Amino acid sequence: MDPVTKALDELHWRISGLKGGEVASYIPELARADPDDFGIAITSMGGRRYRAGKADTEFTIQSVSKPFVYALALTDLGPEEMLGRVGAEPSGEAFNAISLEPGTGRPANPMVNAGAIATTALVPASDPEARSARILDCLSAFAGRRLGYDEEVYASEAATGDRNRALAYLMRSAGSLSEDPYAVTATYFRQCSVLVTAADLAVMAATLANGGRNPVTGERVVERDVAVRTLAVMATCGMYDGAGEWLLNVGLPAKSGVSGGLIAVGPGRFGIAVYSPPLDPAGNSVRGVAALTAMSERLALHLMHAPVHLTATVTDTGHGARSSRARSAEQSALLNGSSRRIVAVGAQGELEFTETEQLLGAVEGAVPEPPGWLVLDLMAVTGIRPGSAAMLAAALADVARRGHRVVVAAQEPFLAVADEHPAWHAFGSRDEAVAWCEDQLLAGGPPASRPTAGDGG
Numbered sequence: 001m002d003p004v005t006k007a008l009d010e011l012h013w014r015i016s017g018l019k020g021g022e023v024a025s026y027i028p029e030l031a032r033a034d035p036d037d038f039g040i041a042i043t044s045m046g047g048r049r050y051r052a053g054k055a056d057t058e059f060t061i062q063s064v065s066k067p068f069v070y071a072l073a074l075t076d077l078g079p080e081e082m083l084g085r086v087g088a089e090p091s092g093e094a095f096n097a098i099s100l101e102p103g104t105g106r107p108a109n110p111m112v113n114a115g116a117i118a119t120t121a122l123v124p125a126s127d128p129e130a131r132s133a134r135i136l137d138c139l140s141a142f143a144g145r146r147l148g149y150d151e152e153v154y155a156s157e158a159a160t161g162d163r164n165r166a167l168a169y170l171m172r173s174a175g176s177l178s179e180d181p182y183a184v185t186a187t188y189f190r191q192c193s194v195l196v197t198a199a200d201l202a203v204m205a206a207t208l209a210n211g212g213r214n215p216v217t218g219e220r221v222v223e224r225d226v227a228v229r230t231l232a233v234m235a236t237c238g239m240y241d242g243a244g245e246w247l248l249n250v251g252l253p254a255k256s257g258v259s260g261g262l263i264a265v266g267p268g269r270f271g272i273a274v275y276s277p278p279l280d281p282a283g284n285s286v287r288g289v290a291a292l293t294a295m296s297e298r299l300a301l302h303l304m305h306a307p308v309h310l311t312a313t314v315t316d317t318g319h320g321a322r323s324s325r326a327r328s329a330e331q332s333a334l335l336n337g338s339s340r341r342i343v344a345v346g347a348q349g350e351l352e353f354t355e356t357e358q359l360l361g362a363v364e365g366a367v368p369e370p371p372g373w374l375v376l377d378l379m380a381v382t383g384i385r386p387g388s389a390a391m392l393a394a395a396l397a398d399v400a401r402r403g404h405r406v407v408v409a410a411q412e413p414f415l416a417v418a419d420e421h422p423a424w425h426a427f428g429s430r431d432e433a434v435a436w437c438e439d440q441l442l443a444g445g446p447p448a449s450r451p452t453a454g455d456g457g
């Protein structure tokens with residue numbers, strides 16, 4: 001057994017003894033759930049899947065569908081229109097509360113029922129069937145397999161769902177719902193009756209963690225900024241009136257459902273799902289909350305933990321960089337004698353803000369004196385954020401203004417950064433870059449004190 005599954009099994013065993021909570025019964029069919037059912041599943045960013053207990057038992061997704069349908073509507077509407085229709089403020093109220101903005105009737109957020117019904121209505125479709133089909137397709141893409149419905153639970157909720165219909169009629173009268181309230185709640189009940197397992201939910205959560213790309217199937221389900229906004233709403237509103245304490249104790253974006261499902265997302269790390277039907281008074285799975293609290297503590301998953309930088313960004317800041325090009329004894333002597341004139345600064349990995357700030361510090365500490373050649377070796381860089389590219393460009397432009405020649409060695413996609421800056425020379429390898437500097441030094445000594453645009457240096 002692999003160590004992750006072993007840890008999960010151990011946690012499952014420890015928490016399965018936890019009693020307490022009530023299985024939801026306001027939807028009569030849900031009351032038939034077995035209170036002892038308990039499964040945990042994790043999906044990593046590499047698409048590896050781990051499970052313990054009844055992770056393959058099917059149950060209805062209920063409110064855990066809300067963030068995914070929000071992501072679907074957000075994709076179609078765009079952030080501004082979406083926020084105009086459904087708010088993003090935690091209501092601090094129960095899931096079925098009438099939290100509508102006075103005056104506009106705009107629901108507080110998409111994670112409580114009012115906001116979720118309004119969100120379902122915003123999924124563009126020609127008719128209710130088409131809307132349900134789009135929602136099922138979307139949930140299936142998140143899960144990475146074709147999902148189906150529990151017709152009994154659907155019928156049971158449709159027969160007893162007057163409170164949700166009332167919410168929809170209220171929104172309709174307040175002007176915040178343009179679709180037919182009866183039809184929209186039926187679509188919402190359909191969405192809630194989709195059958196999933198804890199293992200499915202872990203993949204769905206991992207897709208959000210992975211910036212919208214399903215890590216198991218590789219399919220891009222939603223864009224990165226849609227995933228980010230969805231996670232933000234989950235972080236503040238996902239646990240109903242338990243949301244504040246949840247962020248305090250567990251510190252992960254999450255969503256719970258009344259059938260006992262619970263997902264939590266470690267952005268860029270994993271998706272976790274728990275299934276256990278007994279609920280606490282806030283409507284969150286008792287064992288789900290306990291399992292996530294324990295995991296968060298043990299594995300330091302809390303979002304507010306400062307990220308650990310596992311690898312150094314700056315790989316070298318060297319004077320006397322030399323290429324592999326053959327040089328005569330006289331040339332070698334000249335190059336060795338001017339070893340402070342050609343400097344290479346190397347970086348590796350992803351250049352986000354922190355890494356770029358480190359790299360710029362290293363560049364500043366390494367610039368030759370008197371003016372010489374600065375080689376920025378980005379060959380081992382795997383990603384540059386737009387903000388980082390701008391920081392880098394500004395710093396290098398400043399170095400060039402001070403009379404140095406700036407030479408960048410980078411892989412194909414990042415050469416574009418250099419291409420936009422005629423004041424730099426760009427090369428596809430470090431050796432070529434250094435050799436070019438050596439040639440210049442051998443040919444005429446100091447670089448022009450002020451490179452002119454167009455001469456490439």
Ligand code: GLN
Pocket residue numbers: 061062063064095096113157164189192256257258259283
């Ligand atoms: N279908 C359920 C309802 O609207 C979903 C609620 C929930 O899971 N919290 O009542």
